[in-house]
Amino acid sequence: MYQEKANSLNDRLAELEAALEATVQETEDLANIAAIITSIVNLESVLAAAMEISIRHVAGEVGAILMSEGEALTTKIAWGVENGFLDHLVFQDGLDVARYCLRSGEPLCENRCEDRFPANRPIRNFIACPIPGKDQAWGVVVILNKEAGRDFSDQDIRRLEMICRFTSVAIENARLLQESLAKKELEQELELARQVQMTFLPEKAVIPGLQIASTYVPARQVGGDYLDLIPVSNAGLYFLVGDVTSKGAPAALIMTAVYSIVRASVHSGSTMDPSAILLRLNDLLCRDIIKGREMFLTLFVGRLEIASGRLTYCNGGHPSPLFYSVGAGDVISLNGGGPLIGQFPEATYCSSELTFNPGDRIFCYTDGLTEAQDSHGRLFGLPRLTACFRDGVNQDPEALNHRMVQEIDRFRQGSGRDEIDDYTTLIIDYMEESASGHHYRYTYPSRLEVLETMYADLEVVFARHDIPAEAANPLRLAVSEAVTNAIIHAHRQEVAKRVILQLDVKQTAIVADIIDEGSGVDIEDIQAHDLSFEPLAESSRGLGLIRRLADAVEIRRMPQGGTGVKVTKYVDVSHSR
Amino acid sequence: MEIILEAYGNVYVLSLRGKLDLASAAGLKARVKSLLDDHKNLIHVCLREVDFINSSGLGAMVSLLKEIRLHRGRLTLSDLAPYVNEIFDITQLSHVFEVFPTVEEAMISYGAIPVA
16 A cells, blocks of 8 residues: 555655656747747748747647738748638638737637638637737737647647747847938948938138138038038139038938039139029029929038139029128128029029228128027027127137137037037138238137148248248248147147147248137246257257247247237248239 | 168168158157167167257157167167258257268168168
């Protein structure tokens, strides 16, 4: 009897062990399934794997996976059944097995259902299970006929449910990946477009007699703002600032067309009047490019003859540029021209004229500037912009431009608006070109790489005025010493701090003035500086060299706190232009 | 600044091209340092293509001289353009450096034979 009990206990133990073994196996299987399915990143492969695993793990004969596509449910994978076969397995409420399961959102299983379906479809039993999704199910897995004539068990249902859950995760991953790849591709294309567009932007223009500063900030990778400077011999400098309504790629495409039309026009040989350029643009945009779509262009075109200072301009519906006249001491807006471009085929445009005197300045901008908003939704507006422009009449274009951009950024801070409009600025100063000589002004950020730029700027001036090497060499040295000193010592390479270089080329002398934004130096200490050269010192030869090579050196503390070093070298430039 | 390195026997000749200022001095110093690290301490600098030098460039040359001496080596210069020569004269560095008119004359002073 004990023996019997012992045997029975042994049997029970063996059963339990087998059950445990089966559970462990089951868990391992599921873990493997999860690992396999979720490692696949391609949607089709995910479905194929899910089908194969489902068939194997619930031991079905055939099956299919159907996916929701909007309202429709489409067979994506059919394993052993032809496409559309499942549509005939009407289960209830006129719905087939898959659709009924999808609607209920629950697994559906029935054994011994030979009588339920038409005789030509020998279906003994089936399981259907939805693949859960975020808002609605991704689709349904249907398995037909358990192998060897057996019934589907509750465990089969649980297994299929589990597989569907893993499949759901894998589908989600695959979709996300696909989206991010598509996005990446688009981003790469946009980046390429941005690079192409940036090549359209005028290079830092060095035009004798003018001082020019500009900013171009696209809201997205590519923008609809238009900025161009085109020096044309005999005609002068064409400068254009415009804006295509709408942002991003469509605007950028129109802008590109405008760029080509404008360039082709001004280089056509004969001198193009600004109004003629706008007329031509309007004609081509209306007729061939915009063709009644809801897009248009606003554009200001100016042509400045540098020798005479005569400006011819035409404004095609663009925010009026501001003009500062030194003589009048006042700021006016330059209106007049015609309507916006690309919507009215019959529009006419006419140019206006004014004459620049030395010291006069024009400021062109796009509405991205005036329409910048602060945290209360207030616009930066024209009055604020005009005030900013007026306040900066004594700053050079680069410095004023820098300040305006900073002011706009500060205004916009805390507005929480990521979506900004494109904005563009252009400032042109007409420089003194009189008996008192030629004036040049440059602004450099505080990094050592600008030394190269500075040498190049100096070369342009030296070449223009035929400055002989005896004068050019010491000046180059003095300027390089002072600029290096400003960058390294006064600014400690803080890039945002600016070094200003002013050159005055006069009849008998060239004066270079280098001004920094540092905290200033002790002038008396410098005056008392020992100018003898220490043979093995690794630094502090600069000032001594300047003093030795220049004809006059003046070091002064600037009202704003920085230091100015003014170096004079006498030279006879009367033979130069 | 461009730097071309050639070996004449155990003498290493650096031919510079461009402007010698604070921006370009770092590259030159790094080049010489790697030679010294390699126990190559006989160094000649040809300044034929240097059209400009300022106090930062002079400072870099002095620093090289000290560094090379520290490594028991020798630094020679040659081919100073008139303007560069003037700067060396003004700052009295002509007496601090061994300056030769040409690379060849400098090489003779080392007793170095050009490598084919």
